Amino acid sequence: MEKITRRRGKVIVLMVFMIFSFFPVGVKAQWGGDSMMGQSMMRERMMPRMGMMEPERIVLPRMGLMGMLHRWGNYFFTKRDQLGITKTQLDNIESILNSQIKYEIRENANRKVLIIEIEELLVKDKVDLDEVERKVKLLEALTKEMTMEEIRTLNRALAILTPEQQVNMKALFRASTFSRAGVE
Numbered sequence: 460m461e462k463i464t465r466r467r468g469k470v471i472v473l474m475v476f477m478i479f480s481f482f483p484v485g486v487k488a489q490w491g492g493d494s495m496m497g498q499s500m501m502r503e504r505m506m507p508r509m510g511m512m513e514p515e516r517i518v519l520p521r522m523g524l525m526g527m528l529h530r531w532g533n534y535f536f537t538k539r540d541q542l543g544i545t546k547t548q549l550d551n552i553e554s555i556l557n558s559q560i561k562y563e564i565r566e567n568a569n570r571k572v573l574i575i576e577i578e579e580l581l582v583k584d585k586v587d588l589d590e591v592e593r594k595v596k597l598l599e600a601l602t603k604e605m606t607m608e609e610i611r612t613l614n615r616a617l618a619i620l621t622p623e624q625q626v627n628m629k630a631l632f633r634a635s636t637f638s639r640a641g642v643e
Contacts, residue, residue, distance in 0.1 A: 528609045532556055534631050535616060542624050551619045559612040566605050573598045 535544065535552045544552075577594045580587065617625050 526609075528556075528559065528613050530635060531613065531632050532616070534628060534635075538628075538631060542620070542627050544620065544624065548619050552616045555612060555616045555619070559609065562608060563605065566601065566608075570598065570601055570605075573601065 534542075535549065535556075538544075539549060573594055577591060577598070580591045580594065617628060620628060
């Protein structure tokens, strides 16, 4: 029991971390966060000396379908007893979700690099719009692939459950979706 509680604690901490990493910029700004921590620290050190004010940062938010696994993934652990999920099922689901978290860490780094590269292109004396467009298309393709991988991961995790457990889990997903949309 203590091992499961510790595991649940680790999963919840990881889920909270992942959820906050996908908040849109406006929400992060209200809470004092920044999506590019290293650049933020560098700007804080350099800008006052240069007498410049920091402009608002434009970062593409990861809302919509992306983040779905992070909204619903915790149900596998928090509703485990209600859904009758066994320890073996939970171990398999945890392995699937851990693989997804590792994948997202790597791909988010690639995504951030692309954003920095786009910003670098935009501040040049002569902006090469063709190159900017190429980078934006790469960013779009990466975002699309990350969204699809998240959906595939959710399906892999659901496949671990029995058909009855899947129906009950999807009912929880449906309730979550409608409550977020303000629909009763």
